[in-house]
Amino acid sequence: MSDCSVEATGLTKYFGAFKAVDGVDLAVPAGSIYGVLGPNGAGKTTSLRMMLGIIDPDAGVSRLLGGHTPQSVRHRIGYLPEERGLYPGMKAREAIAFMGALRGLDWSEGRRRAAAFMAELGLERVIDEKIRKMSKGMAQMVQLIGSIVHAPDLIVLDEPFSGLDPVNQERLEALVRRERERGATILFSTHVMAHAERLCDRIAIIARAQRRFEGSVDDARALLPMQVRYTPRVAAEASAIRALLPAAAEPHGDAWHFAIGDADVEPLLARITASGFGVTGLSISRPALHDAFVHIVRQVDAGFHADAEDAAIEEAAA
Numbered sequence: 062m063s064d065c066s067v068e069a070t071g072l073t074k075y076f077g078a079f080k081a082v083d084g085v086d087l088a089v090p091a092g093s094i095y096g097v098l099g100p101n102g103a104g105k106t107t108s109l110r111m112m113l114g115i116i117d118p119d120a121g122v123s124r125l126l127g128g129h130t131p132q133s134v135r136h137r138i139g140y141l142p143e144e145r146g147l148y149p150g151m152k153a154r155e156a157i158a159f160m161g162a163l164r165g166l167d168w169s170e171g172r173r174r175a176a177a178f179m180a181e182l183g184l185e186r187v188i189d190e191k192i193r194k195m196s197k198g199m200a201q202m203v204q205l206i207g208s209i210v211h212a213p214d215l216i217v218l219d220e221p222f223s224g225l226d227p228v229n230q231e232r233l234e235a236l237v238r239r240e241r242e243r244g245a246t247i248l249f250s251t252h253v254m255a256h257a258e259r260l261c262d263r264i265a266i267i268a269r270a271q272r273r274f275e276g277s278v279d280d281a282r283a284l285l286p287m288q289v290r291y292t293p294r295v296a297a298e299a300s301a302i303r304a305l306l307p308a309a310a311e312p313h314g315d316a317w318h319f320a321i322g323d324a325d326v327e328p329l330l331a332r333i334t335a336s337g338f339g340v341t342g343l344s345i346s347r348p349a350l351h352d353a354f355v356h357i358v359r360q361v362d363a364g365f366h367a368d369a370e371d372a373a374i375e376e377a378a379a
């Protein structure tokens with residue numbers, strides 16, 4: 062038995078001549094909340110679909126919940142696809158019970174759980190409302206409940222936060238945490254870093270069809286140096302203060318902004334203390350996951366454009 066709820070290796074998919082996913086590996090520890098992050102068109106949805114056995118990979122293998130084929134553990138999986146849709150003529154509670162029944166849940170138990178979930182998510186008013194009368198965000202919450210009502214061991218949510226207002230986004234975050242406490246593993250895709258930063262134990266970043274990073278949120282943030290903002294207390298010549306700081310320090314009003322390596326923080330504090338310029342403001346912070354994401358994606362894009370230029374030069378020279 063493996064401790065991973067998802068073990069995918071070398072997933073590859075072509076659409077015609079276009080390689081949409083190129084050798085993606087994914088290992089999602091059991092009981093974790095795991096984020097698959099990436100810009101639009103990176104290959105997230107295609108990777109998730111291959112992982113779940115919804116589409117066949119051109120290469121690679123996916124095993125779920127301790128080494129099983131995706132088809133053999135269908136009933137233990139909950140999946141919210143990127144394309145939303147429920148039967149518009151069904152009432153919310155029946156739609157949820159119906160989705161549960163498709164995964165083997167008893168209908169009356171499904172209706173009971175539907176009511177409990179809807180109350181938890183502030184949707185009790187619309188429990189007997191037809192889907193066609195609901196707002197898009199509400200219908201999405203109903204579909205989400207329907208995808209987890211059978212208490213699956215592995216929950217896979219494709220862009221679950223998109224289209225939800227901030228209150229519903231918070232409710233969904235709480236629901237994800239609670240499902241994990243129940244013992245489920247949750248894997249979701251997003252390009253909104255704030256959710257991943259708050260929720261995820263580990264993340265993978267996919268850009269231009271390949272996995273470019275895997276690790277914890279802190280690992281990703283540590284790819285970039287710390288950001289410092291320093292405001293001296295004593296007015297002094299800029300050149301005297303600059304002499305204390307890294308060469309790239311830039312003045313912003315009374316403050317100086319610069320980046321610094323972890324090992325340089327203590328020597329910097331010692332220099333400031335010894336200088337006598339004092340401190341009115343000092344903040345030293347890790348960049349956010351957003352910054353690390355942008356950094357990784359930009360590097361990938363720069364490499365892609367450089368490769369394309371090289372290819373064009375070679376072609377011209379041939």
Ligand SMILES: Nc1ncnc2c1ncn2[C@@H]1O[C@H](COP(=O)(O)OP(=O)(O)OP(=O)(O)O)[C@@H](O)[C@H]1O
Nearest residue numbers: 076081099100101102103104105106107108143252
């Ligand atoms: N059925 C298809 N036929 C042709 N191309 C496809 C198909 N499905 C996806 N693609 C292409 O494959 C690439 C990856 O798409 P995918 O939907 O996996 O990306 P994504 O990371 O989920 O993007 P987004 O965040 O915008 O949803 C895109 O360039 C997309 O246009």
